[in-house]
Amino acid sequence: MLDKLDMFIAVARERHFGRAAESLGITQPTLSAGIKQLEDQLGVQLIFRGSRFGGLTPEGARALDWARRITGDARQLREEMRSVRHGLSGQIRLAVIPTALSLAARLAARVNARHPKVRFTILSRPSRDILAMLEGFEIDAGLSYLDNEPLGRVETEALTEERLVLVCAAGSPLAGRAEIGWAELDGARLALMTPDMQNRRIVNQAFMAAGVAPDAVIESNSIIALIANVGEGDWVTVLPDDIARVLAAGKGLSLVPMAPLAHRVAHCVGLVVPQRAPHTPVIEALLEEARRMRVD
Known part of the structure; x- marks a missing residue:
């Protein structure tokens, strides 16, 4: 049944049978047959469908929560049994805010140095998408801001x-300045992240606090694009120093610290994982390395 649950979760996520089949590497007829078999096993209709996906039935919405929990528990069981027999191994799906990609690279390198069989898939996503992907079991962990906007459970x-x-x-x-005040950038030719990025909302808050x-x-959701524009013209941008140093x-290009305001401009970035116990062995290893990284 697990493979059928994976199919159901994929359809609910993609809201499209063709894209769901493609994401699983199977044909659409195989996907449709799997969903029909799952519905027959459960005795309820899970999905409204005609010529296209029509949404989840009320029973389907309830079943989706169970499907996510069951497949998550099954994945944890497989990883624990594999770690007992062969040492820690597995795949960590990590979604990262664009400004923390260099931080994600260091964390992945440190985990892999201790556990060479652990592999990573690293995706660049806005903070709100990361929380939604965690809730939907589409990723195992995220790197995001911890103290600027609500995170949930x-x-x-x-x-x-x-x-x-x-x-x-x-x-x-x-x-070449020692630092620059936010008010001094009034009228500057700014290239900034798009408004859907939490970094942009933080930058906007700092500007508004300075009047x-x-x-x-x-505007771009790509830091590389912002850096490229600064290099090509008289644009300026405001970015976290870590990723700015890597890309600049x-x-x-010159990096000038932004002067602190009366309110805190430094924001905490860290690892975000689903609230569940126990964690899979690879996620526990990820958390342990994050703790070591913070101390170092």
């Missing part, structure tokens, strides 16, 4: 305090 492990810097061309009048209404001429290296 999750377990967290703090990793670092994020510090914001201005990224500008090395020849800019702003380059500035930020007017971004360029060797590009003739």
Whole structure:
């Protein structure tokens, strides 16, 4: 039944039979047959469908919660048995806010150094998507902000305090400063993250606290695109120093710390995992390495 539950979860996630089949690497007729077999086994209709997906029935909505729990427990059982026989191994699906991708790389490297059989899939996603993906069992863990917006029922492990810097061309009048105030950027040619990104909301809060209404001429959900625009013109952007140092290296750009305001500008970034006990062995290893990383 587990394979049929996986099919049902995929259809509920994609809301489209073709995309669900593609995500599972099977044909659409195989998917449709699997869903029909699951409905026959449970004795209820799970999905409204005609020529296309029509949503979950009330029974389907209830079954989805059970399906996610059952498949999650089965995955945990498989990993625990595999770790007993062969040592810690498995796949960690990790979704990361774009500004923490360099942090995710360090965490993955440290886990893999201790447990070479553990593999990672790392996805770049907005913070709100990360929480939704955790709830839907689409990922195993996330890296996100811990203290700026509500997180819901999750377990967290703090990793670092994020510090914001201005990224500008090395020849800019702003380059080489010890720090720069937010109000000084009033009227600057700003390239910023898109409003759906929590980093942008944090930056907006800082600007507004300084009495500035930020007017971004360029918006992107890609930090690489923002850095590229700064390198090509007289644009400036505000990013966390960690990812900015990685992406600006060797590009003739200058990083200038943003001056602190009366309210806190540093935000905590850390690991977010579903609130459940016990965790799978690989997730427990991930949490343990996050704790070591924080101390180091």
